[in-house]
Each structure stands twice: as structure tokens, then as C-alpha cells.
Amino acid sequence: xxxxxxxxxxxxxxxxxxxxxxxxxxxxxxxxxxxxxxxxxxxxxxxxxxxxxxxxxxxxxxxxxxxxxxxxxxxxxxxxxxxxxxxxxxxxxxxxxxxxxxxxxxxxxxxxxxxxxxxxxxxxxxxxxxxxxxxxxxxxxxxxxxxxxxxxxxxxxxxxxxxxxxxxxxxxxxxxxxxxxxxxxxxxxxxxxxxxxxxxxxxxxxxxxxxxxxxxxxxxxxxxxxxxxxxxxxxxxxxxxxxxxxxxxxxxxxxxxxxxxxxxxxxxxxxxxxxxxxxxxxxxxxxxxxxxxxxxxxxxxxxxxxxxxxxxxxxxxxxxxxxxxxxxxxxxxxxxxxxxxxxxxxxxxxxxxxxxxxxxxxxxxxxxxxxxxxxxxxxxxxxxxxxxxxxxxxxxxxxxxxxxxxxxxxxxxxxxxxxxxxxxxxxxxxxxxxxxxxxxxxxxxxxxxxxxxxxxxxxxxxxxxxxxxxxxxxxxxxxxxxxxxxxxxxxxxxxxxxxxxxxxxxxxxxxxxxxxxxxxxxxxxxxxxxxxxxxxxxxxxxxxxxxxxxxxxxxxxxxxxxxxxxxxxxxxxxxxxxxxxxxxxxxxxxxxxxxxxxxxxxxxxxxxxxxxxxxxxxxxxxxxxxxxxxxxxxxxxxxxxxxxxx
Numbered sequence: 001x002x003x004x005x006x007x008x009x010x011x012x013x014x015x016x017x018x019x020x021x022x023x024x025x026x027x028x029x030x031x032x033x034x035x036x037x038x039x040x041x042x043x044x045x046x047x048x049x050x051x052x053x054x055x056x057x058x059x060x061x062x063x064x065x066x067x068x069x070x071x072x073x074x075x076x077x078x079x080x081x082x083x084x085x086x087x088x089x090x091x092x093x094x095x096x097x098x099x100x101x102x103x104x105x106x107x108x109x110x111x112x113x114x115x116x117x118x119x120x121x122x123x124x125x126x127x128x129x130x131x132x133x134x135x136x137x138x139x140x141x142x143x144x145x146x147x148x149x150x151x152x153x154x155x156x157x158x159x160x161x162x163x164x165x166x167x168x169x170x171x172x173x174x175x176x177x178x179x180x181x182x183x184x185x186x187x188x189x190x191x192x193x194x195x196x197x198x199x200x201x202x203x204x205x206x207x208x209x210x211x212x213x214x215x216x217x218x219x220x221x222x223x224x225x226x227x228x229x230x231x232x233x234x235x236x237x238x239x240x241x242x243x244x245x246x247x248x249x250x251x252x253x254x255x256x257x258x259x260x261x262x263x264x265x266x267x268x269x270x271x272x273x274x275x276x277x278x279x280x281x282x283x284x285x286x287x288x289x290x291x292x293x294x295x296x297x298x299x300x301x302x303x304x305x306x307x308x309x310x311x312x313x314x315x316x317x318x319x320x321x322x323x324x325x326x327x328x329x330x331x332x333x334x335x336x337x338x339x340x341x342x343x344x345x346x347x348x349x350x351x352x353x354x355x356x357x358x359x360x361x362x363x364x365x366x367x368x369x370x371x372x373x374x375x376x377x378x379x380x381x382x383x384x385x386x387x388x389x390x391x392x393x394x395x396x397x398x399x400x401x402x403x404x405x406x407x408x409x410x411x412x413x414x415x416x417x418x419x420x421x422x423x424x425x426x427x428x429x430x431x432x433x434x435x436x437x438x439x440x441x442x443x444x445x446x447x448x449x450x451x452x453x454x455x456x457x458x459x460x461x462x463x464x465x466x467x468x469x470x471x472x473x474x475x476x477x478x479x480x481x482x483x484x485x486x487x488x489x490x491x492x493x494x495x496x497x498x499x500x501x502x503x504x505x506x507x508x509x510x511x512x513x514x515x516x517x518x519x520x521x522x523x524x525x526x527x528x529x530x531x532x533x534x535x536x537x538x539x540x541x542x543x544x545x546x547x548x549x550x551x552x553x554x555x556x557x558x559x560x561x562x563x564x565x566x567x568x569x570x571x572x573x574x575x576x577x578x579x580x581x582x583x584x585x586x587x588x589x590x591x592x593x594x595x596x597x598x599x600x601x602x603x604x605x606x607x608x609x610x611x612x613x614x615x616x617x618x619x620x621x622x623x624x625x626x627x628x629x630x631x632x633x634x635x636x637x638x639x640x641x642x643x644x645x646x
Contacts, residue, residue: 058224059241060186062268062513064200064231066277067309073200073232076189078324079162079182081129081170082155083122085148087179091121119144126158129180132173133159133166155181161324188225188323194316196280198344199273199442199506201230202319225323229342231271231507234441238510241268272508274307282626283310286619287604293339296606297346297485300623303493303598305527306502308440310623311486315341347440350448350482351586351605354574354612355408357477359495359543359590361417362405364428366539370420373401373542379411385472390414393573405546406555408571410476417475418468425474426451431533432491432501434483440504449482477574489603492590495543496568496598499533544568548595556613557589562624566595569620571612584608589616593624600627 064073096117105113119141130137137158147156158180162170170182188203203225226240227233243265279300287298293315300310321330334341343349365371381396382389394409404412417425429435435450451474456466473479486504494501511522533540547568550557557569569591576584587609592598602620609615 058243059265060267060513061188061225062239062241062270064239064271064273066273066275066280067307067508068276069272070277072192072196072273072275072277073188073190073319075186078160078185078187079167080157080185081159081162082157082181083125084155084179084181085118085122085152088118088121088125091178092118095121115145115148118148122156125179129158133169161187188319190319192277192281193318193320195277195284196275196311197230197316197319198313198346198348198444199230199275199311200319201227201232201234201442202317202322203232204228204322205324229444230442231273233443235271235507235510239268239271242266267513269510269512271510274302274309274506274508275311276309276630278630279623279627280310280312282630283623284312284314284316286622286626287312287314287606289619289622290606290615294606295339295345295608296604297344297349298605298619298623299346299485299489299601299603300627301489301493301504301601301603303496303592303601306490306493306504307527308504308506309600311346311506313343313345315339317341344442344444345485345605345607347438347442347484347486348444348446350446350484351607352479352481352574352576353477353483353488354572354586354588355410355477356488356570356572356588356590356612357481357483358405358408358413358475358572359491359547359570360428360432360434361413361425361475362401362543362546363495363533363535363539364424365416365420366542367428367535368420368424370424371401371416376400377412377415379404379409381411383411383414383472385414385418385469386467388469390472401542402546402549405570406550406553406557408556414472414475417471422456422466422471422474423453425471426453431531431535432487432494433530434481434487434491438484438486438490438504440486440506442506446484448484448487449480451480477572485603485605488588488590488605489601492592492603493598493601494533495540495547496592496601498537499535499540501530501533503528503530544595544598546570547591551591551617556611557591557617559613560589560591560617560620560624562593562621562628565593565624565628567591567593567620567624568595568598569617571617573609573611585610587612587615589613589620591620600624 061075063071063075065071092114096114099113099117100110122144123139123141126137126139139158144156147154159166162182167182170180190197190200206224206226224240224243227236232239283298283300287296288294296314298310298312299308301308317334321327326334362371366373376398378398379392379394379396382391384390390410392410394404394407394411399407399409399412401412403409429450430452435447435452437445437447439445459466470479474481490501490504505525505527507525509522509524547570548566549555550571551561551567551569552558556571557567560567560569569589572588572590574586574588575582576586584607587606589604589612590601591603592601602623604616604619604623606615606619
């Protein structure tokens with residue numbers, strides 16, 4: 001051949017190079033033959049032993065924002081230390097050889113020795129990690145075996161929710177802890193802690209039900225959380241977004257070989273509320289100004305359209321302490337039978353309204369022609385109904401409607417309540433939808449109780465007929481009636497705005513986290529009118545005048561007065577009795593401002609208060625002062641358009 005003819009004419013070094021090239025080609029061909037022919041069966045077997053595991057990857061949860069797009073519920077980085085078992089395979093083998101040396105074992109003993117060996121290696125590593133982190137780490141053999149049997153390919157969490165010092169300590173000593181990784185997981189964060197906690201709700205770990213489609217499809221779920229109450233629960237689907245999917249290739253021992261993202265997670269959407277953070281904070285401060293653990297509720301609502309600017313309930317939980325897990329000590333605090341911090345007293349609890357219900361009784365009297373506001377009656381300090389004497393908290397004297405309203409004269413309203421009859425009162429109460437749920441999207445609504453003619457008839461059949469004493473009690477907001485503070489806010493707004501019974505609104509819209517280019521997918525929640533009172537406007541004007549007098553004309557609500565706002569209100573104190581014995585009081589103050597063009601409704605209810613005027617009116621005053629400061633530079637805003645309900 002030509003190449004060999006040339007080699008014969010060349011020097012010795014060129015011959016050596018040619019021999020080297022030929023030798024390399026020969027080795028390469030032999031290697032290819034070994035791989036393709038001799039070892040093919042082994043590679044086919046390894047391929048058959050490999051399998052894929054599908055892992056559910058949660059998305060970034062959407063934020064909950066106030067009306068000015070201040071984040072009330074967002075996400076923060078949660079630092080965790082996870083262990084990857086596949087990185088300890090060599091350590092497992094070495095430990096196994098040491099333990100098995102000079103011992104003959106059957107198959108069962110070999111399996112058990114293998115598991116004990118692996119646990120021993122991991123346990124020693126966990127102990128070293130505990131020394132590095134300077135804290136004990138709870139780790140059991142049961143926990144290890146469960147993870148090893150089912151999720152060898154997945155990370156084993158050892159420490160979660162690390163603080164800055166712990167993160168720094170691990171980073172400085174990471175070389176002493178092989179197979180351990182510091183990983184970041186997004187977790188829910190409430191920057192203002194207890195602020196609006198009952199509205200926002202909280203999250204709990206989502207494990208997935210046994211028959212859940214996702215539980216069936218996925219071999220493993222990375223930590224995820226779902227809303228349990230409040231906005232977090234009502235709009236959980238929108239806030240959670242869509243989970244992603246990744247595929248993990250594992251070998252015959254279950255160790256991870258590689259992973260591939262199949263479907264990326266889609267982030268959740270943001271929920272925009274009607275709440276105004278500064279007003280919400282001011283309302284909560286005012287509610288707790290007398291007692292940090294005050295049991296009560298306060299609401300600020302736009303009288304024109306039903307927008308809730310603040311909804312406070314006290315005491316309140318810190319949702320940050322409920323995620324990722326709650327401690328037994330904090331759970332015991334939350335289940336205190338008297339304080340009940342998890343109960344939303346603004347919408348999820350009902351109370352007797354006391355004298356604030358006299359607004360409804362007065363309207364019923366005006367509409368039926370029973371009450372003439374200019375006529376007077378004499379109050380001797382009590383009124384007899386049958387064999388019962390009902391004491392009047394108003395001083396003895398002569399009362400017309402205006403004076404009876406601002407002094408909260410029980411004798412006056414019982415007298416006219418009996419004169420018009422219970423049916424007229426019930427009819428007016430139904431116009432305000434008392435006894436019906438308000439359906440605020442927080443999953444914390446109760447209907448309260450308001451009697452109907454059908455209920456009264458059923459009681460008569462059961463041997464408990466309705467009496468004049470029951471009508472007398474109802475006329476002053478006692479007995480067979482229970483309302484929520486939010487229902488009373490709706491009632492007050494209807495009086496203030498001229499007769500529109502609005503649906504309260506707390507959610508404005510739901511939109512993508514990045515709305516640019518995707519704006520058309522936003523979902524709006526318009527204001528709605530539930531119904532019209534259908535009463536004489538002059539009668540509503542009489543009520544508004546009386547409410548102004550209750551605050552400005554030395555009425556029982558004078559402590560709510562704010563110069564320049566013309567606050568109009570009505571106080572109430574309801575007695576809570578058990579077996580005829582007084583055990584507690586519920587105090588109230590319902591109000592609106594300003595008088596000429598009502599915009600704000602402020603309702604306060606406090607359990608175990610002294611009186612509506614002494615306990616609740618000062619709280620409302622603090623709220624109105626905060627509103628005045630907040631709205632001073634923005635007093636030219638126009639009301640939102642109202643849309644009638646279907």
C-alpha cells in the first residue's frame with residue numbers, strides 16, 4: 001500500500017506514530033464490540049430496572065392586596081435543610097461491609113441489616129448536623145423507614161424554617177455535613193400579623209385525599225398549602241394557581257438518577273380587596289384601646305356602595321403562627337372557650353342588638369302610622385306588660401320621638417311596639433333581610449335569628465305562644481332576635497343612603513400576578529344593591545335627624561362626636577341572661593357620617609362592655625378621627641356605580 005511504501009522510505013519515529021494510531025484504533029474497535037455485544041444484556045437489564053416517578057411541584061401563591069395594592073398576604077423564603085439519600089450510597093456500602101464481615105446471613109437478615117445500616121449512617125449524619133446547628137433534631141427510625149420505603153428519590157426534610165443565624169451556621173460548616181442541601185421554599189407570609197386576620201384566613205398543609213386525582217397521578221407531592229378559612233379558602237383555587245410536574249428517573253434501588261421538568265408551575269392570581277390598610281389598622285387599634293384582649297368587632301363600610309373598608313374582630317390570631325405548622329401551646333391559646341380568637345365576631349357570631357334595633361321599630365311605627373313624632377307619652381321610669389314590670393334606663397319624664405330616641409327610652413318604644421303589633425315589626429325587619437346570611441366570601445357568615453310568622457305559629461303549636469311580653473322584648477332588641485355586626489352595618493347604611501340595602505363587598509377583583517399583556521383575564525366583582533326599603537323618604541330623614549341628635553344633642557352617643565364630621569349614631573346595650581340571671585352584656589354603637597352626605601358607616605359591638613355610649617361610642621370616635629385624617633387630601637372622590645342584583 002501507498003502508506004507503507006512511504007513508511008519504508010521515512011524515518012523510525014514516523015513508523016512508531018503509525019503503529020500507535022493503529023493500536024488505538026484496534027483498542028477502540030475492541031471496546032465498541034465489548035459494549036455493543038458482550039455487555040448489551042447488562043445494559044438492557046439496567047434499563048428495565050430504571051423507572052420514572054412523577055412529582056407534583058406547587059406554584060407560587062398569589063397575593064392578597066388591599067384597595068391600594070398593599071400586600072396583606074404575600075410569600076417569603078423558607079430555608080430548609082434536606083437530605084438526599086442517593087448521595088450516601090457509598091457510605092451505605094462501606095458500613096454494610098463492616099457490619100457483614102465474617103457473618104453468614106440469610107436473605108431476611110441481609111435485608112434487615114441493610115436497613116439498619118442505612119438508618120445508622122443517616123442517624124450519625126443527623127447527629128453531626130445537630131452539633132453543627134447547636135440544637136437537637138428529632139429523627140426516628142420509623143420516620144426514616146417510611147421515607148426510604150416510599151420516597152427514596154425525594155429529599156428527606158430534617159430542619160425547616162431556619163432563621164438567619166441558623167442559615168449562616170450551616171453555610172459555614174456545610175463541609176462537615178455531606179448529602180445535605182440548604183434549599184429555599186416559598187411560604188405564606190402575613191406582614192401585618194394579626195391585622196385583618198379573620199378576613200384573610202390562614203393556610204394548612206395540603207396532603208391530598210386518597211381519592212384525589214392528583215394523589216393518584218403523582219408519586220410524590222412537594223409541600224403545599226391550602227386555605228382553610230377567609231379569603232385564603234374562598235379563593236383558594238385562584239390563589240394556588242396550577243401545580244407543575246417533574247419526572248424523576250430512579251434506578252432499581254429507588255435512588256434518583258436525573259430529573260426533568262414536564263410542566264412548569266403556573267403562579268396563582270392576586271386578589272384585590274376593598275379594605276383600606278390604614279383604616280383597618282386604626283379600627284383594630286381603637287377596638288383594643290380599652291383592652292388588648294377585647295372581645296368585640298368593628299366595621300367601617302362605605303354607605304353608598306357597600307365597600308368594606310375595615311372589618312375587625314378581637315381577639316385575633318396571627319396566621320403566621322399557623323403556617324407551616326402550629327405549636328400545641330398556640331393551639332391551646334386559640335381554643336380558649338372564652339376568648340375564641342378564631343371566631344370572626346363581625347360576621348360569624350350573632351348577638352342581641354339591644355336599643356340599636358329601635359331604628360327598625362321606629363321605621364315600622366312611622367310606616368304603619370302608629371308613631372307620630374310630635375306626640376308625647378309620659379315615662380314613669382318603668383312600663384308594666386302583663387304581670388311584668390320593665391325598668392327604663394331613661395329618666396322619668398315626657399318624651400316625644402326625638403327625645404325618646406336620643407335617651408333610648410324603653411317605655412316609649414315598648415308602648416308603640418305593642419300598639420302596632422309584632423307583624424309590623426317583623427315586616428320591617430325582613431326589609432333589612434334580618435335573619436338572612438350576608439354571604440360575604442370569607443366562609444364565616446351566620447344568619448343570626450329573626451322571628452317569622454311561621455316560626456311564631458310553630459311555637460304556639462309546641463305550647464309556647466307568642467305574648468305581649470315577647471313583643472315588648474323585641475321592641476327594645478331583646479328576646480327572640482340575634483344579629484351580626486355586619487347585618488347592622490347594612491341596616492345603618494340603608495338608613496344613611498336613602499333606602500338602598502346593599503350587598504357588602506370585600507373583593508374588588510382577581511387578576512394575574514403579572515397583568516401586562518393579560519389584563520383581559522381579570523375578574524371584576526361589581527357593587528350590588530340587594531333591595532330597596534320602599535319606605536317614605538321623610539321617615540328615613542326623621543331617623544337620620546334622631547341619630548344626629550343622639551351624638552350632637554347630649555344623647556347617649558355624645559362620646560362619638562368628631563368636630564367637622566357630624567357623626568350620627570345610636571347606642572345599644574343588650575342583656576345576656578341564663579335562667580333569668582344576668583351573666584353578661586353586649587354593647588353597641590351604630591353610626592354614619594357625615595350627616596349631609598353619608599359616606600362612612602361605623603359599627604362597634606363589644607362583649608362585656610359597660611354601655612353602648614360608654615364603651616362603643618369612644619371606639620367609634622377614634623375610628624372617625626382616623627378616617628378624617630386619612631381622607632382629608634382625598635375628599636373629592638366620586639362614589640362607585642351601583643349595579644342592581646339579579
